Every structure is written in structure tokens, then in C-alpha cells.
Amino acid sequence: MILKKKNLKRNLIYMLFVLFFLLLNNEIFSLPSESFVNLKYVEKEIKAGIDFKWEIDEIVISKNGRQIKIFLNFPYIISDEYQKKIDIPPFSDGGAIFISQYTFEQLVQLLNEEIKQSSEVLQKEIKEQKKQEVAQETVIQPQITKIIDIKEEKKIVVKENSVIKKEPTIEVLPTSTNQIKKQIRILVFDPGHGGNDPGAIGPNGVQEKDIVLDITLRIIKYLKKENFKIYLTRDDDNFISLKGRAIFANEKNADLFISIHCNASRDRGAQGIRTYIYNRVASSREAAEAAKLENKNVGVFEMLLNDLRKSAFEYLSIEAAGNIQHSLVKNLRLKWTPTERAPFYVLANTNMPSVLVEAAFISNPQEEKKLNDNDFREKIAQSISEGIIEYFSRLK
Numbered sequence: 001m002i003l004k005k006k007n008l009k010r011n012l013i014y015m016l017f018v019l020f021f022l023l024l025n026n027e028i029f030s031l032p033s034e035s036f037v038n039l040k041y042v043e044k045e046i047k048a049g050i051d052f053k054w055e056i057d058e059i060v061i062s063k064n065g066r067q068i069k070i071f072l073n074f075p076y077i078i079s080d081e082y083q084k085k086i087d088i089p090p091f092s093d094g095g096a097i098f099i100s101q102y103t104f105e106q107l108v109q110l111l112n113e114e115i116k117q118s119s120e121v122l123q124k125e126i127k128e129q130k131k132q133e134v135a136q137e138t139v140i141q142p143q144i145t146k147i148i149d150i151k152e153e154k155k156i157v158v159k160e161n162s163v164i165k166k167e168p169t170i171e172v173l174p175t176s177t178n179q180i181k182k183q184i185r186i187l188v189f190d191p192g193h194g195g196n197d198p199g200a201i202g203p204n205g206v207q208e209k210d211i212v213l214d215i216t217l218r219i220i221k222y223l224k225k226e227n228f229k230i231y232l233t234r235d236d237d238n239f240i241s242l243k244g245r246a247i248f249a250n251e252k253n254a255d256l257f258i259s260i261h262c263n264a265s266r267d268r269g270a271q272g273i274r275t276y277i278y279n280r281v282a283s284s285r286e287a288a289e290a291a292k293l294e295n296k297n298v299g300v301f302e303m304l305l306n307d308l309r310k311s312a313f314e315y316l317s318i319e320a321a322g323n324i325q326h327s328l329v330k331n332l333r334l335k336w337t338p339t340e341r342a343p344f345y346v347l348a349n350t351n352m353p354s355v356l357v358e359a360a361f362i363s364n365p366q367e368e369k370k371l372n373d374n375d376f377r378e379k380i381a382q383s384i385s386e387g388i389i390e391y392f393s394r395l396k
């Protein structure tokens with residue numbers, strides 16, 4: 001009996017040792033149906049230089065003067081003369097980047113051999129892929145509540161722990177004859193995150209999703225007397241994908257899309273309010289980080305395709321953002337900061353002038369406290385609504 005116990009103990013120690021050894025050698029690991037290769041192993045095996053551009057999730061692999069780019073969560077290998085779709089996009093896990101066995105083989109082949117496939121054929125492949133993506137998009141129906149008008153003010157209670165309770169009193173009112181005469185503007189408000197996505201969380205636990213929903217509901221309170229038809233991408237604590245939000249705004253044919261978020265930075269001292277419009281290249285490092293944080297796992301190339309289309313709305317987006325920023329800076333007595341530009345997914349994919357407001361840094365303890373304060377959120381909401389009214393009054 002004693003001997004058996006000893007054996008059991010020895011076996012356990014042996015198993016732990018094997019497990020530890022396996023963890024140390026995590027260069028290659030397998031999922032049930034697929035093998036993945038750690039990019040560090042690629043560096044050693046192919047003897048290629050690997051350069052990361054974290055702001056745009058791009059990885060440049062170079063050898064003998066040839067450069068090949070791969071992208072986190074984007075299924076293409078791209079070089080100057082070559083674009084190839086791969087089976088599974090590169091992904092990061094536990095601080096390391098993994099590529100599929102297939103991608104690995106393609107890289108080895110590309111870096112060591114002549115390029116055989118003509119780029120024309122591959123361009124066609126990409127076009128077909130795009131067609132598929134468009135077809136998929138039309139199928140998606142986000143669960144979004146439609147709001148046409150609000151009968152009475154919503155009572156929003158923000159407790160100290162920032163849980164928001166509200167009375168759902170949204171009703172559709174008959175359109176008055178006066179409203180028909182005036183031009184009705186369609187606004188889509190997009191409070192970020194929701195449901196199982198809390199957004200950024202402050203050092204004292206305040207969650208971005210609660211703050212931005214509350215601010216949005218306060219904004220529409222100011223706008224209901226104006227000639228606006230207002231829709232929200234969410235009016236409760238539900239998760240909606242970035243794609244779903246953009247599709248919703250496009251379906252509504254909005255005149256202006258306004259996304260509301262809170263900023264977060266590794267720098268605890270970062271502070272202030274920012275307004276953003278879309279640009280493929282971020283206007284600052286901070287802007288790049290903000291977009292990366294909000295975009296989560298959306299592939300950067302999904303946005304690049306929208307550059308041309310989006311440029312048509314650039315002027316109006318600048319105007320709208322400028323009016324909102326001016327109003328915020330004036331009312332909250334902030335130091336002037338110009339409108340920033342960054343590749344936010346929801347801005348890139350909405351076919352209309354669009355603005356994203358980062359209302360203070362939730363990562364900054366002082367600003368987190370402010371964001372948790374009713375009066376501060378009310379002021380932000382009032383300022384944003386004034387900026388929107390000013391923007392449309394100038395358009396007339």
C-alpha cells in the first residue's frame with residue numbers, strides 16, 4: 001500500500017515535469033485540426049528579419065532584399081508583386097504570434113523560390129473574396145432598437161458602482177405637420193461596447209459601456225426638440241458588433257453618425273476629450289492607439305478598401321467634428337485640442353459624415369471620477385448636442 005502511494009507520487013511528479021517541458025517548448029502547437037507555428041520559430045528557421053508595426057497590426061518578413069507582409073487577423077500574404085489568400089489569418093496568443101502551417105509553407109516558398117503565380121490571377125482571387133464578404137454583410141441583421149422620438153425624458157440613475165437603470169419609455173410619436181415642412185435630419189448615435197464587452201475599465205472599476213450609454217441618452221434628450229430623427233445602435237446593455245453598427249447606420253441613411261466612447265491609455269496621466277474623424281493614417285501615436293483599442297480584432301484591410309468612398313464625406317466630417325470639439329472645449333473650459341484622425345472601424349465603414357468622440361480618459365483616476373459624476377456627463381452631452389445643432393445650422 002505504501003509502495004503504491006510512492007509510485008503515484010512519482011508518476012505525478014513525472015507528469016508535471018513533462019507538462020512543464022511542453023510549455024517551455026511552445027514553438028509549435030496543434031489544435032485538433034490544424035498546426036500553428038510560432039513566428040519566433042519562423043525567424044530562426046527561415047533566417048529572415050521580422051519587423052512589427054503594431055499600430056497597423058502588420059508584420060514585415062524580409063530576406064535577401066525581398067519583403068513579405070502578413071497581418072494580424074487578416075488572411076493575406078502580400079509582397080510588391082504578390083498577393084495570396086491564406087487559410088487562417090495570423091493571430092496573437094499569450095504574447096506570441098502564430099501562423100498556420102500553410103502560411104508557414106507559403107512563406108518558406110516565397111522567400112526561397114521564384115514567384116510563379118501571376119499577380120493577375122491573385123487579384124481575381126481577392127476580388128472574389130471581396131464579393132463573398134459583401135454577400136455575407138447583407139445577411140447580418142444586428143439586433144438594434146429603433147427610436148424615432150421620445151415621449152418623455154428618460155430617468156437615468158447612475159449608482160456609485162456605475163450600474164445604470166432606466167425606464168424604457170421609448171415611443172413613436174405621430175409626425176406633426178410642422179415637421180414635414182422642415183427638413184428632417186437623420187442622426188445615428190452609437191454608444192460603444194455593451195453586453196459582455198465593457199470597453200475600457202477605470203482604475204476604480206467604472207465601465208466605459210455604462211458611461212457612454214448614459215451620455216448618449218442625455219444627448220438625445222437635448223435634440224428631441226429639434227428636427228431630428230434619431231436612432232441608436234443600442235439603447236440598453238447589449239453587445240453589437242462594429243460591423244453591425246456600421247450596417248445599421250448605412251441602412252438608416254443617416255446624415256451624421258456619432259460614436260461615443262471613453263479614452264484609455266497606459267499613461268495614467270493622459271487626459272482630455274478628443275474628437276476623431278476617419279483617416280487611414282492616424283494623426284498621432286495617441287490617435288493610433290485609441291483606434292487600435294476600439295477596433296479590437298477587426299482586420300486593418302477591411303477598412304483600407306473604404307478609403308476612396310470615405311473621402312467624399314471628409315469635409316463634412318471635419319465640420320461636424322470641429323463644431324462638437326469647439327462646443328466641448330468651450331463649455332468644459334478645456335485646453336484646445338484639434339480634431340484628430342485615425343482608422344476607427346465604425347468611421348471607415350459608415351457611408352456618411354461621421355465623428356467619434358472619446359469623452360475623457362477613463363484610465364485616468366481623476367477623469368474616471370469625473371465621468372462617474374452626473375453633472376460632468378450632462379455637460380458633455382449638452383456640449384455634443386450643441387455642436388451637432390451648430391453643424392446642421394451652418395449647412396442650411
Ligand SMILES: [Zn+2]
Nearest residue numbers: 192199261262
Ligand atoms: Zn470604446
